[in-house]
Amino acid sequence: MASLAVLISLVAFAMLASSAAGVRVDLTRLHSSRFVRDAVRRDMHRHRARRLAASSGDTVSAPVSKDTAMGEYLMTLAIGTPPLIYPAIADTGSDLIWTQCAPCTDQCFPQPTPLYNPASSTTFSTNNQTYNQTYGTGWTAGIYGSETFTFGSSPADQTSVPGITFGCSLASSNNFNGSSGLVGLGRGSESLVTQLVTGKFSYCLTPFQDTSSSSTLLLGPSASLNDAGVSSTPFVTNPTMEPMNTYYYLDLTGISLGTTDLSIPADAFSLKADGTGGLIIDSGSTITSLVDVAYQQVRAAVLSLVTLPTADGSAATGLDLCFVPPSSTSAPQDMPSMTLHFNGADMVIPGDSYMILESGLWCLAMQNNTDADPSILGNYQQQNMHILYDIGQETLSFAPANCGTF
Numbered sequence: 001m002a003s004l005a006v007l008i009s010l011v012a013f014a015m016l017a018s019s020a021a022g023v024r025v026d027l028t029r030l031h032s033s034r035f036v037r038d039a040v041r042r043d044m045h046r047h048r049a050r051r052l053a054a055s056s057g058d059t060v061s062a063p064v065s066k067d068t069a070m071g072e073y074l075m076t077l078a079i080g081t082p083p084l085i086y087p088a089i090a091d092t093g094s095d096l097i098w099t100q101c102a103p104c105t106d107q108c109f110p111q112p113t114p115l116y117n118p119a120s121s122t123t124f125s126t127n128n129q130t131y132n133q134t135y136g137t138g139w140t141a142g143i144y145g146s147e148t149f150t151f152g153s154s155p156a157d158q159t160s161v162p163g164i165t166f167g168c169s170l171a172s173s174n175n176f177n178g179s180s181g182l183v184g185l186g187r188g189s190e191s192l193v194t195q196l197v198t199g200k201f202s203y204c205l206t207p208f209q210d211t212s213s214s215s216t217l218l219l220g221p222s223a224s225l226n227d228a229g230v231s232s233t234p235f236v237t238n239p240t241m242e243p244m245n246t247y248y249y250l251d252l253t254g255i256s257l258g259t260t261d262l263s264i265p266a267d268a269f270s271l272k273a274d275g276t277g278g279l280i281i282d283s284g285s286t287i288t289s290l291v292d293v294a295y296q297q298v299r300a301a302v303l304s305l306v307t308l309p310t311a312d313g314s315a316a317t318g319l320d321l322c323f324v325p326p327s328s329t330s331a332p333q334d335m336p337s338m339t340l341h342f343n344g345a346d347m348v349i350p351g352d353s354y355m356i357l358e359s360g361l362w363c364l365a366m367q368n369n370t371d372a373d374p375s376i377l378g379n380y381q382q383q384n385m386h387i388l389y390d391i392g393q394e395t396l397s398f399a400p401a402n403c404g405t406f
């Protein structure tokens with residue numbers, strides 16, 4: 001586990017709302033010393049999967065990597081009656097909720113908790129309809145079932161939600177290590193968010209350098225944003241088929257660095273009629289990737305502000321623009337905020353959320369992609385922000401926050 005790039009695991013899990021489906025999950029992030037390089041590699045797998053999906057219309061969705069556990073966030077939940085507790089990857093880039101089911105005789109990956117056995121649960125039902133959910137570099141297949149899911153770790157806290165449709169997986173590829181399944185938080189009908197009726201969730205991610213405090217995920221009624229300085233922007237719907245309409249597209253109209261508006265074409269981030277392009281916000285990608293015409297402007301603007309010598313950091317970090325800092329332990333230079341101008345809302349990203357100290361280098365924590373890929377707002381750029389996804393209102397809201405004391 002220590003070798004995983006970035007792993008957020010559940011340490012505590014407590015119910016906030018007494019009504020069904022109000023859930024607070026505390027999350028902890030673990031580091032390896034080379035987390036950026038690993039994250040970049042993993043992000044590349046996600047991007048490739050999206051490109052393939054966009055071109056073929058296949059049911060391919062987000063986030064698997066061959067090299068590391070596929071996800072970055074683990075949440076804990078329980079399935080069945082009596083409830084069996086298990087950790088699952090929380091993924092905004094896909095919809096299906098699934099866990100491995102006993103008997104798993106064919107192709108099962110080793111999981112950290114005992115297998116869920118539908119035969120020993122009094123609340124399981126199925127119509128035997130099969131699925132095969134394909135991810136970037138992995139897949140899971142089985143039959144759809146309906147079950148009671150329970151949220152909350154101690155008996156006093158527990159709230160159960162009956163009748164949730166999920167995947168009872170009987171065979172899977174082996175790249176879901178560290179989890180016993182996955183919880184889809186995308187926009188589609190099978191996702192947990194959609195099935196919880198309230199249709200919203202929020203999270204607050206602690207800074208990557210902060211290894212002592214917990215990130216937070218709020219599901220259902222307890223997900224709300226009353227913080228000062230809240231901004232909201234509408235989601236954009238991708239008109240094409242699954243899986244692209246699972247993703248949370250946003251309308252990004254421009255970027256500035258400090259007070260300088262970068263000269264990026266107005267349609268750089270717009271979704272094309274064939275469903276390619278656009279920009280999505282994603283919990284499972286670490287590094288933001290921008291369409292090259294925008295990336296080159298950001299790169300040039302950062303380069304013009306930094307007085308340090310550049311270094312080729314691609315092998316060590318996977319990142320394209322790196323500098324040699326005088327000391328490897330502190331940010332060498334104050335950088336102005338970067339502002340992402342969304343439709344109706346400006347998102348201000350402080351220097352520490354777009355520059356990263358990594359492998360002794362100080363790098364721009366962004367990269368370019370090809371024109372057909374969506375641009376992606378990754379989770380490194382989302383740190384210390386409370387972000388609410390409201391499917392009912394079709395909006396993303398956000399406010400700066402101190403996520404360590406959230």
Ligand SMILES: *[C@@H]1O[C@H](CO)[C@@H](O)[C@H](O)[C@H]1NC(C)=O
Pocket residue numbers: 067068069109110174175177
């Ligand atoms: C995941 O498990 C498989 C099968 O046990 C193993 O081959 C692989 O190395 C593991 N991957 C990681 C990242 O732990």
Ligand SMILES: *[C@@H]1O[C@H](CO)[C@@H](O)[C@H](O)[C@H]1NC(C)=O
Pocket residue numbers: 126127128
């Ligand atoms: C599903 O398959 C199982 C095992 O073959 C069978 O016992 C059960 O009756 C089937 N259920 C439905 C609703 O078809």
Ligand SMILES: *[C@@H]1O[C@H](CO)[C@@H](O)[C@H](O)[C@H]1NC(C)=O
Pocket residue numbers: 132133134139140141171
């Ligand atoms: C599911 O789909 C993947 C990718 O197409 C394939 O490799 C795998 O064999 C399929 N699994 C099952 C059980 O059909």
Ligand SMILES: *[C@@H]1O[C@H](CO)[C@@H](O)[C@H](O)[C@H]1NC(C)=O
Pocket residue numbers: 292299320368369370
């Ligand atoms: C990405 O940026 C690098 C460095 O600026 C450049 O060499 C490369 O051609 C760009 N890739 C694409 C696909 O535009």
